[in-house]
Amino acid sequence: MSIASEQEVPSVRLLLHLSVPAIIVGVISAAGLFLVDEAAHLVEEFLWVLLPGLLHVSPDSGWWIFAVLGFTGFAIGLVVTFAKGHGGRDSATVELIAPPMQLSAVPGLVVVTALGLGAGVSLGPESAIIAINTAVLVALVNRFWPRMGAELVVMLSVAGTIGALFGTPVAAVLVLTGVVAAAKSGGVLWDRLFLPLLSASTASMAMVFLGGQLLRAPMVPPVDSPLLAMLPAAVLVACLAGLVGLSGSALFQPLHGAFRRLKRPLLYTTLGGLVLGVLGALGGPLTLFKGSTQMVELVGRAGEFTAWQLAYIVATKLAALLVAGTAGFRGGRIFPAVFIGVAVGLMCHAVIPQVPLGLAIACGALGAVLAVCRDGWIALFIAVVVAGDIKLLPLLCFVVLPVWLLVARAPEMIVHVPEKPDSGGRHAL
Incomplete structure (x- = not known):
């Protein structure tokens, strides 16, 4: 019986025994994220620094952005069409926590993820990196610690990867608390979270040791205004950002279906790359990539933009996220959503300067x-x-409540498709 079985409550001895593989999972999760992120940096340096320098062109020019993203769409289409495993699952159809994919699909997914992140595609690394780490770790741990079971390994690898992504285990525990609470299993909640927290903590420390940094925080002055007086404005900003996100969610599935009418991945990823190239040329470098570094730059230059210019940036980035997410590119939607929310917050701050900058971008991101x-x-x-x-x-704990009522029953930014049986014999969670 695996530790993940429905009614088993892990003993202290078992938790200590499984702490070793949990730590190993955390280290490997951080290493996997770091290596893919470094590969993406190499692609970025080649496409946006070295190659433009050799050709004596400006990497910020519209035609160069168009060319890079158009070529990237074509290259990713080739991998998705011809590589074994077809570059992993379509990211538009995948939640953060998903059944492990075949190990043979990992190389193709690594390639398309590094290409997309490095070329400036408006997707984050989270879902692709989780899929990569999960596939590798399920194969590895099941070989040496088969008693753990696939479900627990998936949870540990998700925890480790999220801990590495955000540089703290807190994010992983918050995400997995809902998963554990929803599971039909006995035991104390922290018994269930012990190993995931250990994996996430290890991954976070390993990522710090490796020098990686994914989510960057902009420098903003602390909020000195009375918070109670700011409550209506905070709710307004958060709900407006939520409506922007919902507008994208409403368009997500129809756009996904429109691209799939082309049937061949090479056609719809190439078309998606060309559309992203046009959007990137129109929006400029700030609207490219996953958005973490660009968010810091946007906040730092907030005084340079009018509310209309910020609205234009929001619309361009949202369109880029929708195209990238539905045209067959691999990656997550959280990091671009953070950029969009921060830009909405800056737009509201530009319209109503009395709303503190830190509060505006926090509510927008939320x-x-x-x-x-x-x-x-x-x-x-x-x-x-x-x-x-x-x-x-x-x-913020109050503000999240009306936003939740706004979004809870609305369409999600994901395409639900029937789960196909895994040819490798792995069962769904």
Whole structure:
């Protein structure tokens, strides 16, 4: 019987025994994220620094952005069409926590993920990296610790990867608390979270040791205004960002279906790359990539943009996220959603300067992330990280409630398809 079986409550001795593989899972999760991120940096340096320098062109020019993204769509289409495993599952159809894919699909998914991240495709690394780490770790742990079972290994690898992505195990525990609470299993909650937290903590420390950094926080002054007086404005900003996210969610499935009418991945990823190239040329470098570094730059230059210019950036980035997410590219939607939410917050701050900058971007990030991922814990966590001000937490805990009522029953930014049986014999979670 595996530790993941429905009614088994892990003993202290068993938890200590499985701590060793949990630590190993955390280290490997961080290493996997770091290696893919470094590969993406190499692609980025080649496409946006070395190659333009050799050709004596400006990497910020519209035609270069168009050419890079168009070529990237074609290259990813080739991998998705011809590589074994077809570059993993379609990211538009995958939740953060999904059944492990075949190990043979990992190389193709690594290639398309590094290409997309490095070329400036508007998707984050989270879902692709989780899929890569999960496939590798399920194969590895099942070989040496078969008693753990696939379900527990998936949870540990998800925890480790999220811990590495955000640089803290808190994010992983917040995400997995809902999963554990929803599971039909006995035992104390922290018995169930012990090993995932150990994996996430190890991965976070390993990522710090490796020097990786995925989610960056902009420098904003602390909020000194009375928080109670700011409550209506905070709810307004968060709900507006939530509506922006919901507009994307409403278009997500129809756009996915429109691209799939082309039937061949090479055709719809190439078309998607060309559309992304046009959007990137129109929106400029700030609207490219996953959005973490660009978010910091946008906040730092907030005074340079009018509300209309920020609205244009929001619309361009949202369109880029929708195209990238539905045209066969691989990656997650959380990081671009953070950028969009922060831009909405900056837009509201430009219209109503009385709303503190830190509060505006925190509420914007909260609303957009909640609309896109439907996880209140991760939305709250990211909002506090973006603002860098723990004093906002009580206010944000209230603000998340009306936003949840707004988004809870609305369409999600995911395409639900029937799960196909895994030819490798792995069962769904």
